Amino acid sequence: MKGLRKLLLLSFIALVTTLLAVGCSSNDDMDKVRLAEVTRSIFYAPQYVAISEGFFEEEGIEIDLTTTWGGDTTMTTLLANGADVALVGAETSIYVYAQDANDPPINFAALTQTDGTFLVSREPIDDFNWDMLKGSTFLGQRTGGMPQMVGEHVLRNHGIDPHGDLNLIQNIDFGNIPSAFASGTGDYVQLFEPTATQFELDGIGHIVASFGVESGTVPYTGFMAKQSYIDKNGEVLERFTKALYRAQQWIEASSTEEIAKSIQPFFSDTSLEVIEYVVENYKSQGSYATTPRIKEEAWENLHTIMEQAGELPMTVPYEELVNTEIAEKVME
Template identity: 60%
Template sequence: MKRRIWRALAASLVLVCAAALAGCGGGSGSATKVKVGEVTRSIFYAPQYVALEKGFFKEEGLDVELQTTPGGDKTMTALLSGAIDVALVGSETSIYVYQQGSEDPVINFGQVTQTDGTFLMARNAGAEFDWDQLKGSVFLGQRKGGMPQMAGEFTLKKNGIDPHADLELIQNIDFANIASAYASGTGEYVQLFEPQASIFEKEGRGKVVASFGVESGNLPYTVFMTKQSYINNNEATVQKFTNALYKAQQWVDANSPEDIADAIMPYFKDSDRDIVISSVKRYKEQGSFATDPIVDEAEWNNLLDVMEQAGELKERVAPDKIVNNSFAEKAKQAK
């Protein structure tokens, strides 16, 4: 009699667990939610949108909720406050946090872009471009302390131009308003991301004459990062996230600008497909999209050089302080 009772109870437990697999650690309901904040919506971040649209995050059992948190300061505030779990932002922001002596440092774990993403546009471009043409001009740059501006100044100095003495540098305009300021007539030269550069070329407002990405070299320009405490408590989740990123990076590397554009169009619904293709093509041709999530030491040192020259670095920060490549290395091994 007792055996029959125990068998009945065991069978009931099996049925209950089968009916609630999500609660027992299985089934579609067990996806882990990860809140991601991107510093801006940009074609520059194509691998992220590919990972979302192609289902690479879902394959890893993750439910990624993406939000745009405009500006590096707002993105970092959201991360530090716990409003988001992971940030896609310039790696310089993690250095700024470290320099302030944070007890819970922000750790770079997955590189997305490996060059600057801006281009130099000339309002009245001649047949041939020479950097000396910028001397005495009005240059519409980017926000002080941000990677676009630091990479821009690094490039100007590399080409023999003192940005604070040889030209009129405007850098007090919010990132979101730079393109409209140029369109309204401000500046003879402007530093722009895609797709705005391609849009202005199509509209006849100017011509792209140089790439700051090419000129400033490889560096961990945009990286997925999170707090050390989040990694400590969610190591498996960070690994799955990095696995999905690597799948997306490999997909982007193997596919055409047209295919990539079609994959990311849901995130740029108001954009012209030809402009998106043109933007992806430019970034792909100059190697802006990282093909794996690893932040290597040479890139990191170049970043420090750029920040040091801009006067934004208190001390050189060794990569092992705020870079963790272990997740990227495991993702590559598992492929």
């Protein structure tokens, strides 16, 4: 009996050792990519789909995802080698390049192709027009950031001087803007989802317009890596981009409900109903890029928006900061 027990114990140990060895071997075969995202947002649904549907894993990539909360922090993390890839606005790459960076971050894949904010009014408006903003108090976004620059661009396109025709408030931290509006500050506010939808459901505000619809195509948020990382890990980034492209195609072919269920684990504090509503908003207005290729006309539009806002430090040619080879190879 003792001999049988000993044999069973040895067999069990051997089995566990084998399973552990298989597990370690599997992990060793995976390439880890440290990914820093500028914020956690339903606006970035294709990224979460690529993770939840196993597309990155199937391409042999293990994603180590960190939310770094803000463009400046995200870029600093990338430049300091705290991340391999950053999901952040393309304007940050221009800011860094203008400072004579010797290893500049290069944009290699698009995630979103429009602005992701909505204009929310305090009172319900049945027949909104942009002239209603004149003379109002407007809660804007951070100076130099894409939301604010796009917001000003849209206002100018509608004949409104953002610094002359309304009372523009920009001294409130990004995270405190919703609570400032909820507490009574401002007649209008520029908000991301799902806050805009939640405010509407709670009766705090009312969505009256989309800055994404009004602004046109722009490389609003995408993936970038330092040139040195691209040089050394081009094949890894090809597989990374292939997984992203698969997610983009999956979103195009899937229903709002399927997308919402796929990304729900990343938004545990948001109801499935709200996630579905937000996904529908973004998908219907074409906010999610359908391919990873960053378009040249979108890059030029970015320059126009930054120049109008007085935030363009220098004109940077498309070919200088945009790598199209990876996306094009993946799309072949």
